[in-house]
Amino acid sequence: MSPRERRAPRQARSRATVERIVAAGRAVLLERGWDGVTTNHVAAAAGVSPGSLYQYFPDKEAVLDEVVDRETVHLEARISRAFVDTLRAPSRGDVVRRNVEALLDAFGEQPAMTRVLADQMPRGAGSRRAAFARRVDELVAAVLAGQDTGQRRPDVMAWVMVRAVEQATIGWVLEDPPVDRADLVDELTLLVTRYLERRWDREVARSTASD
Template identity: 40%
Template structure:
C-alpha cells in the first residue's frame, strides 16, 4: 500500500505541481480514501519527504551503478560516462525533476540531493586520487566537477536548448577534463 501511495504521489506531484499537491489528490490517484492514506502518512509534508528521498536515491543509485564499473577507464572515456550517467539519471522523470527544482521548497529535497552529490563526489574523488597530479586536492576537484556537471545536466534537461545530447557531453568533457587533471598547487 505504501508503494501504491508513493507512486500515486509521484505522479500527482509531476502532473499537478507542488502548489496543487494534496493528499486528497494522491488518495484519489491511488484509488483509496484519504483516511487510508493517513494510516501510512501523517500529512502531505511527510509524504513529500518520502517522495523526495526516493527521487534522489533512485537517481543516485543509477549514477553510482553506471560509474562503479567504469572507474578503471582513462579520463577521456570516464568523463563522458559521468556526464551521460548524470543526464540519464536525472532524465528518468524530467517532469518531476522540473517540479522538484523549480517548485518544491529546498527544505524537502536539498538534503537528499546533497546525498546524491556526495555519492558521486566520493566515486570521482577516489578516481582522481590515483590519477590527479601531485598537489591536487581530489576531494575539492570532485566537488567542483560534480557541481558543474550536475548544474549543466539539470539546465540541459529543463531548458532543452538546441544542443544535441552528444554535443553537450563532448563540451562537458572539454570543460572538465583539463581542470580535473591539471597540476595542483605545490
C-alpha cells in the same frame, strides 16, 4: 512532535494501500508539481480516502519524503553504477565522456521527475537534497583521492566538478537550450578533462601565491 508514528501495515491489504498511496503521490507530483500536491488529490488518485492516507503517514510531507527517497535511491544507484562501470572498463580513455552521457541519459529519461527534484523541491526539506549531493560529492572525491592530483584537494575538485556538470546536464534537459546533445557532451568532456589535467602552470602558481 507528539504522535509522529502511524500504524504500520500488517495485512497484505494495507501494504497494498500504502504502495498505492506512494505511487499516487509520485503520479500527482509529476502531474501537478511540488506545490500542486494535495493530500486529498493523492488520496483520490490512490483510490483511497484521506483518512486512510493518514493511517500510515503522519503528514503530507511524509508521503513526499517517501516518494523522493525512493527516487533518489534509484537515481544514485544508477549514477554510481555508471560511474564505477566506466572506471572498470578496459579503455580508460573516454571515462569522462561516457559519464557525461550517462548523466544526460539518467536525467533525460524522466524530465518531469528531474524538474521536480532539481527545481521544485525545497532545498531545506529535511535536507534530503543536500544529503544526495553530499553522497555524490563523496563518490567523486573518493575516486580522485585514489589518483595523483598534485597540490590540489580532491574534495574541492569534486565539489566544483559535480556542481558544474550537474547544472549543465540538468539545465540542458530542462531548458532545452540551443545546444545539441553531441555538442554538449563534447564541451563538457573538454571542460572536465582539462580541469583534471595535472600541470603546474600560470594559473596554479598565481592562485597559491595570491592574497
